[in-house]
Amino acid sequence: MIYTDTRDKNVKVDFKTAVMNGMNVATGGLYIPVEFPKLSSSFLNKKPEPSFRDVAFNMARPYVEGEIPDADLEALIVDAYPFTSQVVPIDAITYVLELFHGPTCAFKDFGARFMARVMSYFNRNENDNLHILVATSGDTGSAVGSAFHNVPGIDVTILYPDGKISPLQEKQLSTFTGNVRALKVKGTFDDCQKLVKTAFVDNDLRAKFRLSSANSINISRLLPQSFYYMYSSLVVKNRIPLDSKIENPAIIAIVPSGNFGNLTSGLIAKEMGAPIEGFVAATNSNHTVPDWIATGEYTSRPSVPTLSNAMDVGAPSNYERIISMYSLEQVRQMFASYWTDDEGTLKAMKDCNSNTGYIIDPHGAIAWKAWNDIRSGAMEKLVNGTLNADYSKPGLTPNIPSWADAVTSKRAVGIVLETAAPAKFGSTVVKAIGREASMPSRLEKVLNLPDNAIPMEKDYDSFKQWLVSNL
Numbered sequence: 001m002i003y004t005d006t007r008d009k010n011v012k013v014d015f016k017t018a019v020m021n022g023m024n025v026a027t028g029g030l031y032i033p034v035e036f037p038k039l040s041s042s043f044l045n046k047k048p049e050p051s052f053r054d055v056a057f058n059m060a061r062p063y064v065e066g067e068i069p070d071a072d073l074e075a076l077i078v079d080a081y082p083f084t085s086q087v088v089p090i091d092a093i094t095y096v097l098e099l100f101h102g103p104t105c106a107f108k109d110f111g112a113r114f115m116a117r118v119m120s121y122f123n124r125n126e127n128d129n130l131h132i133l134v135a136t137s138g139d140t141g142s143a144v145g146s147a148f149h150n151v152p153g154i155d156v157t158i159l160y161p162d163g164k165i166s167p168l169q170e171k172q173l174s175t176f177t178g179n180v181r182a183l184k185v186k187g188t189f190d191d192c193q194k195l196v197k198t199a200f201v202d203n204d205l206r207a208k209f210r211l212s213s214a215n216s217i218n219i220s221r222l223l224p225q226s227f228y229y230m231y232s233s234l235v236v237k238n239r240i241p242l243d244s245k246i247e248n249p250a251i252i253a254i255v256p257s258g259n260f261g262n263l264t265s266g267l268i269a270k271e272m273g274a275p276i277e278g279f280v281a282a283t284n285s286n287h288t289v290p291d292w293i294a295t296g297e298y299t300s301r302p303s304v305p306t307l308s309n310a311m312d313v314g315a316p317s318n319y320e321r322i323i324s325m326y327s328l329e330q331v332r333q334m335f336a337s338y339w340t341d342d343e344g345t346l347k348a349m350k351d352c353n354s355n356t357g358y359i360i361d362p363h364g365a366i367a368w369k370a371w372n373d374i375r376s377g378a379m380e381k382l383v384n385g386t387l388n389a390d391y392s393k394p395g396l397t398p399n400i401p402s403w404a405d406a407v408t409s410k411r412a413v414g415i416v417l418e419t420a421a422p423a424k425f426g427s428t429v430v431k432a433i434g435r436e437a438s439m440p441s442r443l444e445k446v447l448n449l450p451d452n453a454i455p456m457e458k459d460y461d462s463f464k465q466w467l468v469s470n471l
């Protein structure tokens, strides 16, 4: 596969270059494959549907062709995914796609584990270690640390702002051993990010060490997230005749979004033939993308803190990939977009639980609420012109997607993406529903491990000195 760049279509690189560089430093653009090959109809129509790993292998194959042989790719996928995504029906036309069955209980495990193994594969003939530096405000650091833990030839240094992340998140970051360690920086997330960025452009350091990043713009984190869209839409397609008996159903994926990597992966799956009719881009009060869809003007802004903190992004980096793939008009046809604030999030957690019995986390709750509003009248009102779709207030934005009639004629079926285990946000769950979510044993275990985080000042010289003596 050839990869090009969102800012310069003349750029042509292979998969290895795209993965190891992360982004194109020369243009500031993001790598993107020149095409998204469609899976064969015999594969898409298999009954029963193919397994998650089978889907993963067949989807990944064209993107690594000529660079990772089939047998190695298969082994890599088996190693990356000892867990899978799970499709849980919560009412006749709503399926929750649980993406938290990986080691750190958030969907980022799907991308990070694939990326770690791909990087290790490409690094296999190097003599020197590859050093990954990653700044985190929460979930990314633990997913990346866990994904690279014990991966040969690579070590990871995580930087997080001391005292500014949740106690459980801190436990997840600070208890790694071996080739992964965490620095608790006396500063903010932005200070952490700055230290990492400064290190990357420090020629003195670069001469000594092979440094790389592992952030969410890497194409090798985006591609594997498309696997679960394909897998779940095939599962749901086969279940609909049993669950709701809807003929000619339209499957809609509802995605709680921050940086829009997850949603971009859904677009890739659709391009490759996933039976997904449309998407709902659901955000919290950081509604840069819904505003763009509503007005056609894209204005990034500083992020505001919310209960769904992993979605607190004011300048979503994958916006750039979305507009390189589609026009605004195409986006308005494919997406409904929706946002809600913290009050709406808490209400959604409560309503989801009382209507269906399902305990949902603050991120998934926003997607559930978007779907619940759409199916129970908001889309119909939008089509009739009776919805006051004021995009500056919580709710749907005014564009009418191409699949609106599927909702109004009761043919639409929703897949709500649940991106984290509710127990990761224990106090918010208690506040919303008055009881606790059950704690997965792998999170429980972390709580009892010793804290190995290394204190770090926020000035670059201290950080550099530490790197020089410890890498």
Ligand SMILES: *Cc1c(COP(=O)(O)O)cnc(C)c1O
Binding pocket: 106, 107, 108, 139, 140, 256, 257, 258, 259, 260, 261, 262, 263, 310, 311, 363, 419, 420
């Ligand atoms: C990262 C994250 C998101 C947002 O995903 P994007 O790809 O950045 O849009 C949503 N929920 C959880 C729990 C996350 O960790």
